[in-house]
Amino acid sequence: MNPRILRLSLASILLVSGSARAAVHKHPRRGKQDPAKALISQGLREEQRRDYSAAIASFQKAIRTNARSAEAYSQLGNAYYLRSLKPTPGASVSSDANDAVFAYTIAIRLDPRLRTVSDPYGLYHGLAMCNGLLGRDGQAAEAMKLAMKASHGNPMPALYAASFYQRLHDNPNAAANFDISLQRAKKLRAYPALSKLIRSDPRFKELLQIPVNGRLLDAYDQMEGAVLAKADVASDLKNEPLRDAPNGGGAPQALGRKEGDSIRSKVEEGDEDLKFQRFRDAILAYREAMRQDKARGVLSASEKAVVLQRAGAGYRQLGHFPEAIKILGASIAIQPSGEAYYQAALAYAAAGDAPNALAFLNRALGAARTSQQLREMLLMARTDSEFDSLRNLPAFKKIVSPSAART
Numbered sequence: 001m002n003p004r005i006l007r008l009s010l011a012s013i014l015l016v017s018g019s020a021r022a023a024v025h026k027h028p029r030r031g032k033q034d035p036a037k038a039l040i041s042q043g044l045r046e047e048q049r050r051d052y053s054a055a056i057a058s059f060q061k062a063i064r065t066n067a068r069s070a071e072a073y074s075q076l077g078n079a080y081y082l083r084s085l086k087p088t089p090g091a092s093v094s095s096d097a098n099d100a101v102f103a104y105t106i107a108i109r110l111d112p113r114l115r116t117v118s119d120p121y122g123l124y125h126g127l128a129m130c131n132g133l134l135g136r137d138g139q140a141a142e143a144m145k146l147a148m149k150a151s152h153g154n155p156m157p158a159l160y161a162a163s164f165y166q167r168l169h170d171n172p173n174a175a176a177n178f179d180i181s182l183q184r185a186k187k188l189r190a191y192p193a194l195s196k197l198i199r200s201d202p203r204f205k206e207l208l209q210i211p212v213n214g215r216l217l218d219a220y221d222q223m224e225g226a227v228l229a230k231a232d233v234a235s236d237l238k239n240e241p242l243r244d245a246p247n248g249g250g251a252p253q254a255l256g257r258k259e260g261d262s263i264r265s266k267v268e269e270g271d272e273d274l275k276f277q278r279f280r281d282a283i284l285a286y287r288e289a290m291r292q293d294k295a296r297g298v299l300s301a302s303e304k305a306v307v308l309q310r311a312g313a314g315y316r317q318l319g320h321f322p323e324a325i326k327i328l329g330a331s332i333a334i335q336p337s338g339e340a341y342y343q344a345a346l347a348y349a350a351a352g353d354a355p356n357a358l359a360f361l362n363r364a365l366g367a368a369r370t371s372q373q374l375r376e377m378l379l380m381a382r383t384d385s386e387f388d389s390l391r392n393l394p395a396f397k398k399i400v401s402p403s404a405a406r407t
Helices: 003-008 018-026 037-048 052-065 070-085 093-110 120-133 137-150 155-167 171-187 191-200 202-209 211-224 230-239 261-275 279-296 301-317 321-334 338-350 354-366 371-383 385-390 394-399
Strands: none
Touching: 037 052, 037 070, 052 070, 070 093, 070 120, 093 120, 093 371, 120 137, 120 155, 137 155, 155 171, 155 191, 155 202, 171 191, 171 211, 191 202, 191 211, 202 211, 261 279, 261 301, 279 301, 301 321, 301 338, 321 338, 338 354, 338 371, 338 385, 354 371, 354 385, 354 394
């Protein structure tokens, strides 16, 4: 199948095609000249010829030329994603999907707002689909929500998000995103094509097992003939109790849906603010979640540690290093993690405390749960500006050496 169709699933709905993407690169955003630009252009030409292995090699060369190029990492992720859809001899789907996630993650790390990335929608879409291929449906749904924001009006990201939520047995979110997809398609006058896709494509037919979705689709079909008003169905959607089927031994929910809803909502609010660099708002949301939990005792120890770690990251981003170090220390005291150690290392480095920065960086790498996480931390350590004053120190070079033993 054409990779363009694989990305969009419905070429007649989404108006961002391969030619549109090429136009983006023909007229790139203005800014400082990137020395890796020629290699990126070469990789894009190879990608258009569907020579994804050659494209990967070109993007890797571009990264070696400019290790801080978010665009190069984004395009590398795209190439791995496209190759995962058409595996070549010597390449595996899971390996390519993992490498794509890694490349996309580094691109976001280098440029959180993706201002230097020519195709933010493509990045978030690829990140979501690769996480989905790897069975990480929660992360896939989160990335697809960002794809929805990056491509206003496009119905496909909402449809994919609905599918991921259904796989998580989160029927309310699956139904809500399904409805958004239908609304967007109707505004584009592409609803008939979307309806046909949902009813015929195995990836989306299962969404109709949720009763509300079936009634929504029938209602929109009838609206095409001006038979039924959407308000009637919207009322049904609002009032019907949605039930989740149990996932045979599947992932447990961290919080009870009733008891923990307000606390979960505050944590999610903080996560959203942190993602979009609204650090003060994120800290306030996390603080309120912890205040409520102190009285109600809903959060588990690991959840508290994560909330504190993210709050500490927010304080660090605002330049409040002593407070960041204190809160990150509290997170580590509850449950040590590579993420908390790494954030503490950044805070100590920014505060000018080289010995503690090096010590916590070493602990962060030692606490990496997987080889993938270790790779990510090593690359971040080599590119994060907080460590610039440490890069020439022998101790720093030893810590970030790929061959260094972790203890």
